[in-house]
Amino acid sequence: MAVSSAPGKVYLFGEHAVVYGEPAVPCAIERRATVEVSARSDGRLRVDAGDLTLDGFTVEYGGDGAPDVDVPQSLVQAATGYVDGAVAQARDAADSPDVGFDVAIESAIPLGAGLGSSAAVAVAGIDAATRELGIELSTEELAKRAYRVEREVQSGEASRADTFCSAMGGAVRVEGDDCRRLDAPNLPFVIGYDGGAGDTGELVAGVRALREEYDFAADTVEAIGDLVRRGERALDEGDIAELGRLMDVNHGLLSALGVSSRSLDAMVWAAREAGAHGAKLTGAGGGGCIVALDESEASRTALGYTPGCVESFRAELDFEGVRREDG
Numbered sequence: 001m002a003v004s005s006a007p008g009k010v011y012l013f014g015e016h017a018v019v020y021g022e023p024a025v026p027c028a029i030e031r032r033a034t035v036e037v038s039a040r041s042d043g044r045l046r047v048d049a050g051d052l053t054l055d056g057f058t059v060e061y062g063g064d065g066a067p068d069v070d071v072p073q074s075l076v077q078a079a080t081g082y083v084d085g086a087v088a089q090a091r092d093a094a095d096s097p098d099v100g101f102d103v104a105i106e107s108a109i110p111l112g113a114g115l116g117s118s119a120a121v122a123v124a125g126i127d128a129a130t131r132e133l134g135i136e137l138s139t140e141e142l143a144k145r146a147y148r149v150e151r152e153v154q155s156g157e158a159s160r161a162d163t164f165c166s167a168m169g170g171a172v173r174v175e176g177d178d179c180r181r182l183d184a185p186n187l188p189f190v191i192g193y194d195g196g197a198g199d200t201g202e203l204v205a206g207v208r209a210l211r212e213e214y215d216f217a218a219d220t221v222e223a224i225g226d227l228v229r230r231g232e233r234a235l236d237e238g239d240i241a242e243l244g245r246l247m248d249v250n251h252g253l254l255s256a257l258g259v260s261s262r263s264l265d266a267m268v269w270a271a272r273e274a275g276a277h278g279a280k281l282t283g284a285g286g287g288g289c290i291v292a293l294d295e296s297e298a299s300r301t302a303l304g305y306t307p308g309c310v311e312s313f314r315a316e317l318d319f320e321g322v323r324r325e326d327g
Ligand SMILES: Nc1ncnc2c1ncn2[C@@H]1O[C@H](COP(=O)(O)OP(=O)(O)OP(=O)(O)O)[C@@H](O)[C@H]1O
Pocket: 033, 049, 050, 051, 052, 078, 079, 080, 081, 082, 083, 105, 106, 107, 110, 111, 112, 113, 114, 115, 116, 117, 118, 119, 121, 162, 198, 199, 200, 201, 282, 283, 284, 285
């Protein structure tokens, strides 16, 4: 048996635009997905994913056909795509196309909420499954394989940002296939969660369509890239007030690309009015989480009273990426 965990993330800046080659700065946070994997000899795959939105289910499939679970096939595919992809990557890395697995996932990262649950599951899943097969992948190789999973599930469109960040930990900078770790202070992240979710693949496709139809949407994507470059300078200088201002602008630009929502906007404004340095949605959007910068408790308290916000919490930067949990 092998057990690995990997962290979720927030985007300080740059989600969506990073898919088109602009830079982005995601930061790993201390909320993890843990994946336990045991090889089995009959070639079947059994996934126990109690956190999935199909109200939690256990599904057994492989070899001879359809999963034995009583929900529509398309829903199962949407729910299990990242796990299936991680298993396929491990089989490929170990050159063992027929090996089966028992997989159990436990996660403290809300699903589809912009905190990178998919990347964390892919990274931890590939790490545990390859180690179970006696293969040690470098962190870079792990990130690369997890990226392939995200790209496949998101219909060919993904950046390396979420998976690299989850594998490496800390604050990172991703621009195309140039991925590197950044020196960053421990920023005072506050997260607000509306209890909802957005489908990353669909939201990415929506931005692509807008960008193809309107030049100003393409300009908006480029403007996000400019903003990220300014943000990197502010991060380097430890200028939190400037980081906050730029986060506010980044939220506005994401909103212009159609990926915000009423509850995300309400949480962003609640944090700003409570005195946060800045606030923006994080990840793909559509619903889910916002991230604010605030050393004080004021934003958290205000979010607690904001209609539509179901949870607010402080998130520490997690300097550790993928981690072995089996001693
Ligand atoms: N605990 C889990 N167990 C099994 N699968 C999970 C789990 N958490 C996430 N997943 C997979 O990840 C999918 C959600 O990924 P998606 O990319 O839409 O959102 P996200 O990664 O949480 O947010 P974002 O990509 O915006 O940061 C789920 O549908 C499921 O396939």
